[in-house]
Amino acid sequence: MGFHEVRFPANLSFGSVGGPERLTDVVTLANGFEERNTPWQHSRRRYDAGVAMRGLDDIEKLIAFFEARRGQIHGFRWKDWADYKSGGARLDVAYEDQLIAFGDDVTPSFQLVKTYRSGEHEYTRPIAKPVRGTVKIGIGGDEQKEGVHYEVDTATGLVTFMHPPNDGERITAGFEFDVPVRFDTDRIMVSVASFQAGDVPNVPVVEIRV
Structure with missing residues (x-):
C-alpha cells in the first residue's frame, strides 16, 4: 500500500x-x-x-x-x-485566506488547514495535499516568500519557516489543494x-x- x-x-x-x-x-x-x-x-x-x-x-x-x-x-x-481553494471558488488565492496558527517563538512548522464556518460553529480540516506553486503564506499581515522565508512539503501540507514566527503573530495561508x-x-x-x-x-x- x-x-x-x-x-x-x-x-x-x-x-x-x-x-x-x-x-x-x-x-x-x-x-x-x-x-x-x-x-x-x-x-x-x-x-x-x-x-x-x-x-x-x-x-x-x-x-x-x-x-x-x-x-x-x-x-x-x-x-x-x-x-x-482556500478561499471562495470564484476568488484568486490570497495569503490571508485562512488563519492556520499563531507563532510562539519556538515552533517552526505548521499544518495547512481550511476552516468551514456556518453561524457560530466551524470545522477545521487538515490539508495534506496542497498543489505545488499555489501556496502563499503571511505572517502578521505581511506576505512571505517561498524559498526565502518558508518551505512547503506538498506531500504532507506542512509549512516550515526558516525562523520560528514571533509569539502571538498570526500565520495565514492561501492555497489550492487536492484530496488524497x-x-x-x-x-x-x-x-x-x-x-x-x-x-x-x-x-x-x-x-x-x-
Whole structure:
C-alpha cells in the first residue's frame, strides 16, 4: 500500500459527483430523545468519476490510470472541483485566506488547514495535499516568500519557516489543494456503445487518511 503523488486527470474529474460524508451513531432512548456520537474527527469524501466519462479517449485514460494504481492498492490525488481553494471558488488565492496558527517563538512548522464556518460553529480540516506553486503564506499581515522565508512539503501540507514566527503573530495561508483518495473498487466495467463513445457506469473513489 502506498501513495502516488500524481493527480487523477482533472478533465476527467470535472463533472463527477461526490462530496463529504460523516459517520454518526444515533441511539433513540426510551423517552424518545436521541444521543448522537461520531468516532470520526474528520469527514471523508466520496466521488464517482464514471459520470464524467465522455468518450473512448477518456476511458483509455481511466483504464491506464487505474492499472498504474493497481486498483485499490495505491492512493492518488483528486481535484474536487467544488472545493479546491482556500478561499471562495470564484476568488484568486490570497495569503490571508485562512488563519492556520499563531507563532510562539519556538515552533517552526505548521499544518495547512481550511476552516468551514456556518453561524457560530466551524470545522477545521487538515490539508495534506496542497498543489505545488499555489501556496502563499503571511505572517502578521505581511506576505512571505517561498524559498526565502518558508518551505512547503506538498506531500504532507506542512509549512516550515526558516525562523520560528514571533509569539502571538498570526500565520495565514492561501492555497489550492487536492484530496488524497484511492479507487473504491478493483473492477472497471466498460460498455462500448459505439466506436466514438463508451459508457463507464460506476468508478467509485474514496478519500484516505495520509
